[in-house]
Amino acid sequence: MFSKILLFDIDGTLLLSGRAGYRALTSAFEELFGVAGGFDHVPVAGMTDRLILTEALKQAEVTADPAQRVRFHRRYCELFADEIHFPGPRKGLMPGVLTLLERLSHCDQVRCGLVTGNFAEPAQIKLEHFNLWRFFTFGAYGDDAPVRDDLVPIAVERAGRDGVTVTAATDVVVIGDTPLDVQCATVAGARSIAVATGSYDEAALRQTDANTVLADLSETDAVMELLLAGS
Ligand SMILES: [Mg+2]
Incomplete structure (x- = not known):
């Protein structure tokens, strides 16, 4: 015990x-759904990544099936692994x-x-x-x-x-x-x-x-x- x-x-x-997550989310979203700045007006503090994506899709008026969500997740992780090495605010x-x-x-x-x-x-x-x-x-x-x-x-x-x-x-x-x-x-x-x-x-x-x-x-x-x- x-x-x-x-x-x-x-x-x-x-x-x-240092906003590595924001940059990776934004790039992945633009690559896969063709919308720039997809997370600019999405509240993120305390939210789960899954709900953050749902909200971004809603705001961009994009529908994503489960397979597209999986692709987004994969691409986001790849981009994040790069972005974490760059400097950013308060990093x-x-x-x-x-x-x-x-x-x-x-x-x-x-x-x-x-x-x-x-x-x-x-x-x-x-x-x-x-x-x-x-x-x-x-x-x-x-x-x-x-x-x-x-x-x-x-x-x-x-x-x-x-x-x-x-x-x-x-x-x-x-x-x-x-x-x-x-x-x-x-x-x-x-x-x-x-x-x-x-x-x-x-x-x-x-x-x-x-x-x-x-x-x-x-x-x-x-x-x-x-x-x-x-x-
Ligand atoms: Mg927190």
């Missing part, structure tokens, strides 16, 4: 990829992330996983690029369900298959940067820590059900204490 399962969001929480790790993950990796009773709207393949590419993939042993991704609320139970189930189980739902902690991250924790009965390093500031995140709102993850000792609270 482990004392905590920690489920981290990626974009705006652990890192920002990099969020403050304190590396130190925190290193500290957590030494806690035997805690395991870190992912809950992200990213498709699994770009999620792995992104984390490998920043040398963070090694810290995560399980996760739930945008391929697993269209709605983020369904991802926490999937991640917890996968953790269980790896022998990582906890006593109570509240021993699962979701760390994310949007109201949708907080919501997926609340729905699952998990605790949540919201960080204002993404698209929402602290005031906006305080309007949610988040158990704690932080400016960032840089106060390692304090964050460790919060994450391990009740252990």
Whole structure:
């Protein structure tokens, strides 16, 4: 039995990829559906990649059958693997992330996983690029369900298959940067820590059900204490 399962969001929480995802999505969309700027007015923060594509298709008034969606997914992943190497706005790790993950990796009773709207393949590419993939042993991704609320139970189930189980739902902690991250924790009965390093500031995140709102993850000792609270 482990004392905590920690489920981290990626974009705006652990890192920002400098709009690599946006560039890859936009190029793939234009190649396959002939529409430029397909994601310019699509809300992305906290959304799953699958829903982001659905919304872009709707806005462009394009219909795509499942085979076209699969082709889009494949092409997006290919382009993303290139785009991640280019510079972009605010590209990099969020403050304190590396130190925190290193500290957590030494806690035997805690395991870190992912809950992200990213498709699994770009999620792995992104984390490998920043040398963070090694810290995560399980996760739930945008391929697993269209709605983020369904991802926490999937991640917890996968953790269980790896022998990582906890006593109570509240021993699962979701760390994310949007109201949708907080919501997926609340729905699952998990605790949540919201960080204002993404698209929402602290005031906006305080309007949610988040158990704690932080400016960032840089106060390692304090964050460790919060994450391990009740252990
Ligand atoms: Mg995020």
